[in-house]
Amino acid sequence: MAERVEAKPWRVLEFYSGIGGMRYSLTASGVEAEVVEAFEINDVANDVYQHNFGHRPHQGNIQSLTAGDLDRYNADAWLLSPPCQPYTRQGLQKHSGDARASSFLKILELIPHTSTPPRMLFVENVVGFETSDTHMEMIDTLTKSDYVTQEFILSPLQFGVPYSRPRYFCLAKRKPLSFQSQHNNNKLLWSPGPLYGRDDQVEFDKCQAEEGSENLLQSCESVEKFLDSTAQVNGEPGGFDETENGSRDCDGHQYLVPLSLIERWGNAMDIVYPDSKRCCCFTKSYYRYVKGTGSLLATVQPKVKGKESCLKEQRLRYFTPREVANFHSFPEDFEFPKQISLRQRYAMLGNSLSVAVVAPLLRYLFCPSPVLAVE
Numbered sequence: 389m390a391e392r393v394e395a396k397p398w399r400v401l402e403f404y405s406g407i408g409g410m411r412y413s414l415t416a417s418g419v420e421a422e423v424v425e426a427f428e429i430n431d432v433a434n435d436v437y438q439h440n441f442g443h444r445p446h447q448g449n450i451q452s453l454t455a456g457d458l459d460r461y462n463a464d465a466w467l468l469s470p471p472c473q474p475y476t477r478q479g480l481q482k483h484s485g486d487a488r489a490s491s492f493l494k495i496l497e498l499i500p501h502t503s504t505p506p507r508m509l510f511v512e513n514v515v516g517f518e519t520s521d522t523h524m525e526m527i528d529t530l531t532k533s534d535y536v537t538q539e540f541i542l543s544p545l546q547f548g549v550p551y552s553r554p555r556y557f558c559l560a561k562r563k564p565l566s567f568q569s570q571h572n573n574n575k576l577l578w579s580p581g582p583l584y585g586r587d588d589q590v591e592f593d594k595c596q597a598e599e600g601s602e603n604l605l606q607s608c609e610s611v612e613k614f615l616d617s618t619a620q621v622n623g624e625p626g627g628f629d630e631t632e633n634g635s636r637d638c639d640g641h642q643y644l645v646p647l648s649l650i651e652r653w654g655n656a657m658d659i660v661y662p663d664s665k666r667c668c669c670f671t672k673s674y675y676r677y678v679k680g681t682g683s684l685l686a687t688v689q690p691k692v693k694g695k696e697s698c699l700k701e702q703r704l705r706y707f708t709p710r711e712v713a714n715f716h717s718f719p720e721d722f723e724f725p726k727q728i729s730l731r732q733r734y735a736m737l738g739n740s741l742s743v744a745v746v747a748p749l750l751r752y753l754f755c756p757s758p759v760l761a762v763e
């Protein structure tokens with residue numbers, strides 16, 4: 389095998405590509421890499437991916453891929469964001485017993501059967517994955533296949549984004565490749581310090597990643613910066629499913645939270661203001677349900693913030709899909725094709741990831757470009 393020619397981009401496979409959050413992160417990381425194929429079962433997500441990247445992912449069940457199929461791509465790295473439902477706190481936490489975990493386990497099992505196993509792997513999932521039996525199997529397979537791992541739990545709050553979305557990440561490199569800070573091998577880290585060559589904050593309080601300490605929040609931008617100044621919150625032109633939004637239509641304002649919902653669920657709502665420094669994780673059920681699915685924006689700021697003031701007078705609205713994409717640090721040119729309904733937009737964004745978090749993790753995984761062994 390020849391030494392890797394530095395000018396040649398890394399060849400990358402993107403599994404569970406969704407709307408392409410991983411690909412945007414790879415671009416934002418500045419790593420010279422090329423996505424040689426993406427894999428995704430959902431045709432609506434593939435419409436969005438194709439619209440933005442000009443390439444339609446391989447549509448089908450990842451579970452049916454064989455080692456031979458994957459060998460053909462001759463990929464250096466696999467990026468994977470498998471379904472998180474088996475591990476979510478709200479779910480039944482059936483872990484590997486959940487059918488939705490099986491395609492990921494199957495892909496892991498293929499690694500030792502490929503003729504050229506990927507040199508690097510990147511896995512994203514929800515907090516809770518790290519204690520699952522799927523995680524145990526993953527680490528076992530990676531160790532047996534000669535990989536060294538470093539794991540992180542990080543939130544956009546730690547990257548200056550006023551958005552709490554802690555997620556689990558596994559970075560794996562196949563020997564003889566190694567990480568920059570090898571003393572963090574086989575550790576679960578709650579701090580982004582190692583990504584920037586700082587090891588001072590590794591023993592970071594895990595609550596900070598999850599909830600955001602006061603210091604951390606003060607270093608974040610305000611929610612205002614993420615609002616879409618051009619958004620016509622009285623109805624974006626075109627692209628929305630009339631019947632779906634009809635029931636929400638309140639004075640023609642499709643993003644306004646109906647008063648009936650405020651009366652019923654007001655106590656359970658997470659309300660933020662333009663000068664807030666934190667908002668809650670947007671899930672795929674945002675806009676369908678209000679409890680625990682993401683924050684609502686008060687467009688009229690009361691003298692006393694919060695629920696002490698009449699919620700009905702705060703003119704609460706949902707964040708628009710563009711604004712959710714902003715909290716995910718998606719680029720400005722990301723857009724949905726017109727035919728994608730509002731609910732589908734929220735659902736796919738809720739499944740996606742934070743580019744602000746994943747880009748530096750990918751940079752850390754790929755760089756400095758390790759010199760590969762000469763065969």
Ligand SMILES: C[S@@+](CC[C@H](N)C(=O)[O-])C[C@H]1O[C@@H](n2cnc3c(N)ncnc32)[C@H](O)[C@@H]1O
Pocket residue numbers: 404405406407408409410427428429430433448449450451469470471472491736739740741
């Ligand atoms: C957590 S989401 C990943 C989203 C993606 N990272 C993004 O930025 O949008 C998981 C994705 O995997 C897809 N998926 C789930 N099971 C699959 C399977 N067996 N084969 C292919 N795709 C699958 C889902 O449709 C979903 O889009």
